[in-house]
Amino acid sequence: MTMTDHKPPAGAQPLEPRIPDPSAKWQKRWNDMALFKAPEFPQGRKYFVMPMLPYPSGDIHMGHFRNYSMTDAIARKRMMEGYDVLHPLGWDAFGLPAEQAAISRNLHPEEWTLGNIAQSKATLQKVGISFDWSREVASCLPDYYKWTQWMFLQLYKHGLAYRKESEVNWCGTCNTVLANEQAAGGVCWRCGNAVGRKTLTQWFFKITEYAARLLDDIDHLDNWPDNVRTLQRNWIGRSTGAEVEFRLPDGTKIPVFTTRPDTIYGVTFMAIAPDAPLLASLAIPDARRAAVDAFVTRTRGKLAVERMADEEKEGVDTGIVVINPVSGEQVPLWVASYVLSGYGTGCLMGVPAHDQRDFEFARKYGLPIRQVIRSANEATSESGMTVATEDYGTMINSGPFNDQVGQAGVDAVIAHLEKNCIGRAQIQYRLRDWLVSRQRYWGAPIPMIHCDGCGIVPVPESDLPVLLPKGHIDFLPKGRSPLADIPEYINVKCPKCNRPAQRDPDTMDTFLCSSWYFLRYIDPKNDQAPFDKKKAAAWLPIDYYMGGVEHATGHLIYFRFFTKFLKDIGWLTVDEPARILFNHGMVMDSTGQVMSKSKGNVVSPIDMMRLHGVDPTRVAMFFSSPGDKEVLWSETGVVGAERFIHRVDQFVRSAKAAIGGKFDPDARFDTAKLSAAERDIYRKLHQTILKVDRDFEVMQLNTHLSAVMELSGALGSGENLRPELRAVCAATMVKLLAPLTPHMSEEWWEILGFGPTIFRAKWPSVDEAALPTDSVTIAVQFNGKVRGQLTVPADADEKAVVAAVQSDAKLAAHLAGKSVVKTIHVPGRLLNIVVK
RNA sequence: GCGAAAGUGGCGGAAUUGGCAGACGCGCUGGACUUAGGAUCCAGUGGGGCAACCCAUGGGGGUUCAAAUCCCCCCUUUCGCACCA
Structure with a gap:
C-alpha cells in the first residue's frame, strides 16, 4: 500500500486555483475560537450528528470527503439555527489489514494504524470538516478498548455472552472465524473468498434474545430509509x-x-x-x-x-x-x-x-x-x-x-x-447468535480466564484493560490466535482461586468496538466509566446518523442491540440509538466503478483542492447528484462550480461597494414600497430560502444549489436594486451557501462587514409577506394539450380565466366552431378546456 | 429462484407527488471583449416540420379532462437474500 501521491496529472503546469482559496485562513480562525467544540452538556437545543466510524485504511478518499462534507453541512446549518452541535469523528482502528501490513512489511499493527490515522486526520483538517477533534477516539487504544472489554463483561454478567462448540464460518484466507453477518452469501466480507466450516468453541452474544424487540421496534424508526428497515426485517426473519x-x-x-x-x-x-x-x-x-x-x-x-x-x-x-x-x-x-x-x-x-x-x-x-x-x-x-x-x-x-x-x-x-x-x-x-471471538492479534482481548478448577472466570473490572502484549510477535496465521503462543500473556493466576490459569487467547470482533463508540464521543476522557449517564441522557439519541447501506444488517443491528442492552441495565434512557439514518451514495469513478484501493482508481480530494480550492470541490460534488445517490466523479463538473462561486463573489463585492457601510443583513422590506423589479427579486429571495430549507433537510444539495444559482441568475449585477436590498440579497445568499461553501461564505461575510464567524449568525427565515404575487402565468390546454400561456391575476377564478381565453385571439381560435364540454381550472397552474 | 429499488436530452440530473417534461449545471453552437484564452459576458441548444402542428420520460396496454408520476403485462439495470422448514 502506498500513501496517496499528491502530484498533479502528468504534463500539467502547477496551477493556481481560479478563485483564491481562503480555507487555511478560516480553518485557523475556527480552531482559535474553538468553534466546533461541543459543550459537556448541551445548554439549549442539541444536535448530535455523526458519520459512521471509518476504518483508517490509508488516507481519506473522495467517498469519505463526500460523506463528511454532508455531515459537515448539517452541523454547520444547525449551528446557524442555534443548536448546540456535537459532530465527532473517531477510528475503527482494530482489524485485519493492520495485521496483514505487519506481516508484509514488518511494521507493528499499531504503528501502521496510528500512521494512517494521523494522515487521514491531517487531510480532514485541511478540508475544513467541522469535527470536534477533542472528542476523537481510536478503538485500538487501551483507554478505549478497556471499555469495550467492560461491555463484554456486562453482557457476560447478564447471561448474554456464552461459549459453545459449533460449526462456524471459517475464512481460510483471513485465518479467523466470522459472524453470520460477515459470511453472508458464503463469502468473507473482508477478503471476498469462499468461507469454509470448522468446529470450534467460541464466544457468542445472545442477540437472538433481542430478536423480537429488534424486529418490532423497526416500526418506530420512522426516519430510517425503508430499504434498511426491510433489509433488517428480512435478516431477523x-x-x-x-x-x-x-x-x-x-x-x-x-x-x-x-x-x-x-x-x-x-x-x-x-x-x-x-x-x-x-x-x-x-x-x-x-x-x-x-x-x-x-x-x-x-x-x-x-x-x-x-x-x-x-x-x-x-x-x-x-x-x-x-x-x-x-x-x-x-x-x-x-x-x-x-x-x-x-x-x-x-x-x-x-x-x-x-x-x-x-x-x-x-x-x-x-x-x-x-x-x-x-x-x-x-x-x-x-x-x-x-x-x-x-x-x-x-x-x-x-x-x-x-x-x-x-x-x-x-x-x-x-x-x-x-x-x-x-x-x-x-x-x-432467522437471526443467529453473534459469534464474537476472532483468532487474530489486532483486536480487543477477550477479558476471560480459563481455570482448571473454577472454569470460566471473568477478569475483574478493576483489572481492565487486559492489554495486548507488545514486543516481538509472530503474526503469521496458524489457525489459532497469535496470543495463544505468548506464554507471558496467556498464563495468569485465576482471580478466584489464585492458581495457574490461562487467558482466553482470542480477540473480539471489531464490530463490538463500533457498537458503542457513539457513547464514548459523549464522554471521551472518562476514566471511571465508559461514559457519564447524565451526559448520555442529555445528548442521545443521535439526531442524524450518516453511513452506507452496506451496514444495514451488520453494524446497524449490533448497534441497536447494544443500545437496548445498555438501556436494560440502566445505562441509557433511549432504546434506539439514532433518530434519523441517512444512507449516502457511493462515489464511483467516471466509468461507474466503486473507488477502492484495490482497484487503484481512488481520486484524492487533496489533488482536487489544490487545483480548484476546497469549496468549489464541495460544490461540484454536492451539485452532481442528491445525497443518497451515487456520484460518478468527473472533474468537468468543477468548472461550473467555479463559475458560480465567481459570480457570487462578484455580486457580494459590488453589493458591498454600493452600500458602503453597515447594514442589517436580516432586514425586511415593505413590498408596497418596492419597485416592481425589486418586489420580484425580494420574492425570489424568500422563495429561495423556502426551497433551500426544504431541499437541505432531505440532503438534496444539488437542488439546494440550483435554487441559489437561479437566485444569482435573477439578481444579475443587482444594479437595478436599491443598495439596502442588494446588500441583504448578498448577505442572505452567502448564508444560504454557508453550509456548502463554509470558507467562501466566511470570506464573503467578512467582506460584507460582519464577524467573527457566519456560523454564529442567524439562519435566514422566510418573510411570508414577500411571497404572494399579484399575477400568475398559467398554461391553457385544449383537450389536455398545451396551446398557450396566459398571465392572469393571482386570485382569478375559473370564470375570469375563461373570459381571458376568449379575449385572446390566438387561444380563442381553438374554440371556433366547437362546443365546450367542460373546463378544469387549477388555480395558478392551468386551465384545461375540453371541446368537441 | 425470491425480495427491493430504478430506467427522463450528448452527460449529471429537475419536476411543489396527477397539472406547461427537461429546472440548474456540464458539454456543444454562434456572437461580444481580447496580444492571448482552460478567462469573462450575451444568445441558442430534446427530435421532426417553412408553418399551424406532430412525436418524445425503457416497451406495450389501461384509468383520467390531464400520467415521467397511478394500475396491469413485458424488457433492462443495480442492490439485497440465497434451500430459514
Whole structure:
C-alpha cells in the first residue's frame, strides 16, 4: 500500500486555483475560537450528528470527503439555527489489514494504524470538516478498548455472552472465524473468498434474545430509509408456527419446527442436517452406518458456497424410523443436505405435497407424496404433481382435522399439540447468535480466564484493560490466535482461586468496538466509566446518523442491540440509538466503478483542492447528484462550480461597494414600497430560502444549489436594486451557501462587514409577506394539450380565466366552431378546456 | 429462484407527488471583449416540420379532462437474500 501521491496529472503546469482559496485562513480562525467544540452538556437545543466510524485504511478518499462534507453541512446549518452541535469523528482502528501490513512489511499493527490515522486526520483538517477533534477516539487504544472489554463483561454478567462448540464460518484466507453477518452469501466480507466450516468453541452474544424487540421496534424508526428497515426485517426473519415433538420408538424426542402444523398428516419422511448435533447421538443401524458416515463426511467437507451452489438436494436414509405424534404413523429419517443445522432444531418434517424443497427431495428418492391440503383451484393427483402446493386451504386426509380451513387448521393442530404435550406454538428467527471471538492479534482481548478448577472466570473490572502484549510477535496465521503462543500473556493466576490459569487467547470482533463508540464521543476522557449517564441522557439519541447501506444488517443491528442492552441495565434512557439514518451514495469513478484501493482508481480530494480550492470541490460534488445517490466523479463538473462561486463573489463585492457601510443583513422590506423589479427579486429571495430549507433537510444539495444559482441568475449585477436590498440579497445568499461553501461564505461575510464567524449568525427565515404575487402565468390546454400561456391575476377564478381565453385571439381560435364540454381550472397552474 | 429499488436530452440530473417534461449545471453552437484564452459576458441548444402542428420520460396496454408520476403485462439495470422448514 502506498500513501496517496499528491502530484498533479502528468504534463500539467502547477496551477493556481481560479478563485483564491481562503480555507487555511478560516480553518485557523475556527480552531482559535474553538468553534466546533461541543459543550459537556448541551445548554439549549442539541444536535448530535455523526458519520459512521471509518476504518483508517490509508488516507481519506473522495467517498469519505463526500460523506463528511454532508455531515459537515448539517452541523454547520444547525449551528446557524442555534443548536448546540456535537459532530465527532473517531477510528475503527482494530482489524485485519493492520495485521496483514505487519506481516508484509514488518511494521507493528499499531504503528501502521496510528500512521494512517494521523494522515487521514491531517487531510480532514485541511478540508475544513467541522469535527470536534477533542472528542476523537481510536478503538485500538487501551483507554478505549478497556471499555469495550467492560461491555463484554456486562453482557457476560447478564447471561448474554456464552461459549459453545459449533460449526462456524471459517475464512481460510483471513485465518479467523466470522459472524453470520460477515459470511453472508458464503463469502468473507473482508477478503471476498469462499468461507469454509470448522468446529470450534467460541464466544457468542445472545442477540437472538433481542430478536423480537429488534424486529418490532423497526416500526418506530420512522426516519430510517425503508430499504434498511426491510433489509433488517428480512435478516431477523420471524416465522410463526409450532414445535412438534416427533419420537423414536424408544421414546427419544426429535423436535422439529414447522410453520405449517396444518400439514402434519402429510409428513412422509423426516430430514436432519448432516451437521446437526442430534445426529451424532442417534443409534444408526449397522447396515446403514457406513453410508450415513460417508455422506456426512462428504457434505461437511464442502465449502458453504459449494453447498449452496448444489442444485440437487442429496440425502441418505438412516434406517431409523420416527413416529408422527399426531397421526401415529411411522416415517423414515433421512440425512439431507438441504437441512440447515443452525435453524430451528436442525431437523424437519418432510411434507412433499406442500413444500417445494421436500417435494424435490421426495421425487429424487422416491419417497411417498400425500396431499393433505386442498386449495381452491388445484385438483391434481399426487402422481401428477409437478410442484408442491404451498397455499393454505382445506385440510383433507387429516383424521379429526378434516375440513378445517387455513389458519383455523393451523390453530386447531397447535391446540391439539399443546393439550397432549407433544408440541407448542413457537416463533423462530432467522437471526443467529453473534459469534464474537476472532483468532487474530489486532483486536480487543477477550477479558476471560480459563481455570482448571473454577472454569470460566471473568477478569475483574478493576483489572481492565487486559492489554495486548507488545514486543516481538509472530503474526503469521496458524489457525489459532497469535496470543495463544505468548506464554507471558496467556498464563495468569485465576482471580478466584489464585492458581495457574490461562487467558482466553482470542480477540473480539471489531464490530463490538463500533457498537458503542457513539457513547464514548459523549464522554471521551472518562476514566471511571465508559461514559457519564447524565451526559448520555442529555445528548442521545443521535439526531442524524450518516453511513452506507452496506451496514444495514451488520453494524446497524449490533448497534441497536447494544443500545437496548445498555438501556436494560440502566445505562441509557433511549432504546434506539439514532433518530434519523441517512444512507449516502457511493462515489464511483467516471466509468461507474466503486473507488477502492484495490482497484487503484481512488481520486484524492487533496489533488482536487489544490487545483480548484476546497469549496468549489464541495460544490461540484454536492451539485452532481442528491445525497443518497451515487456520484460518478468527473472533474468537468468543477468548472461550473467555479463559475458560480465567481459570480457570487462578484455580486457580494459590488453589493458591498454600493452600500458602503453597515447594514442589517436580516432586514425586511415593505413590498408596497418596492419597485416592481425589486418586489420580484425580494420574492425570489424568500422563495429561495423556502426551497433551500426544504431541499437541505432531505440532503438534496444539488437542488439546494440550483435554487441559489437561479437566485444569482435573477439578481444579475443587482444594479437595478436599491443598495439596502442588494446588500441583504448578498448577505442572505452567502448564508444560504454557508453550509456548502463554509470558507467562501466566511470570506464573503467578512467582506460584507460582519464577524467573527457566519456560523454564529442567524439562519435566514422566510418573510411570508414577500411571497404572494399579484399575477400568475398559467398554461391553457385544449383537450389536455398545451396551446398557450396566459398571465392572469393571482386570485382569478375559473370564470375570469375563461373570459381571458376568449379575449385572446390566438387561444380563442381553438374554440371556433366547437362546443365546450367542460373546463378544469387549477388555480395558478392551468386551465384545461375540453371541446368537441 | 425470491425480495427491493430504478430506467427522463450528448452527460449529471429537475419536476411543489396527477397539472406547461427537461429546472440548474456540464458539454456543444454562434456572437461580444481580447496580444492571448482552460478567462469573462450575451444568445441558442430534446427530435421532426417553412408553418399551424406532430412525436418524445425503457416497451406495450389501461384509468383520467390531464400520467415521467397511478394500475396491469413485458424488457433492462443495480442492490439485497440465497434451500430459514
